[in-house]
Amino acid sequence: MRTFGDLESLVMDRLWNADRPATVREMLDTLASERQLAYTTVMTVMDNLYRKGWLTRELDGKAYRYQPVSSRRDYSAELMRQVLAGSGDEVATLLRFVDSMTDQEASAVRDALLDRRRADDHDS
């Protein structure tokens, strides 16, 4: 069973893939092939996403048409900007595995690994 947060992610995924605005009814139909969901559930999820600033909506006849505020790529870029800025930041909230190296350091690391591999090959 998916949680509510998973549904938000699912709806966003479908909207990004569809690349055009959708009503709650249309989203319900899109999801119908894999999930049996109540109309009100999908409506609540899309309304939540609108409130949180992920979706915009426009009245089309009697129903709202929802569409993502930004592309998946844009949000992913924002996520990564936070990660890359982390080490220069005063607050160490994101502990990154390794910071970006300069070209010089990267080649020194490569050399160290190559030397080691050569030594291992020589031994065996």
Add this chain to the structure above:
Amino acid sequence: MNVATHVLLLTGYAATVATVAPHVLSRPALSPRSPGLALALWHASIGSAGLALGLAAVKLVSAARYLPFVRSEHHDHGIPVVETLAGLAIGLVLIAFAATRMTKTGLRILRGHRKTRDRQMELLAVLGRHDPELDATVVPATVAAAYCIAGTRRIVVTDHAIKLLQPRQLAAVLAHERAHLAGRHHLLVGWATLLAGAFPAVKVLDQLREETRNLVELLADDRARRLVDGSSLAGAIALLGRASPSGTLGATGGQALARVERLLGPPPERSSPALIALGAATSILIGLPLLLASFPSGVLF
């Protein structure tokens, strides 16, 4: 011994420890070989110096009880009234200054931390998908990266990183990040950051912060190395640390190379003499200021 001597002794001790400790602790023989020991000694030394300064300030304030209008029977205690009042003022100002600075900086750090953490969780809720096999969140990104979010149990890997790394390398990366979370390394880094931010004029605190950041990486490396192996971890550093297209952000300043060379060398030994030495050194560092403050009467205040 009178108050002035105590204060001089304590501040002299603090200055000596703050000057000598960095020299001793930055020796290359210590930190790469036993990062846990180095980390504990760094924090014990700085804590000891801080404790000595705190005791000195309290001494100045507590001398006020000898003032004639506080306790009349101590009329002829021999401490001049004007000096005592000046000491009281200095002590109070120092304590208030330190408390204000630390509170302000602490709140600023906490606010920044919450903001980043909440936005990360918000973005990950929609962008990410939990991979039960890796026990990590996978997000689509053009950058190959792995990180954990302090104060949560969340480890994040980009899909690009998964493509780039071999399974053992990925396992080593995840073990490294898990070690950060399990060891609550962010609390140590946060504490050092708080001190360095609250007292920017004290250069040794900058050093404490840098060393703490560096040493927790080595600690996490050691743990990952025991669980997976050193050369997989070294290979992962080479792949994930490659110059990113975004430019010079977050340059490691040689730390990545030092980590790789260390991982390719023999594994550090976990020796019990080192632990005994650690216990002794820590006790001495914490005990000395208290001893100095209560010498020779045995009474602290």
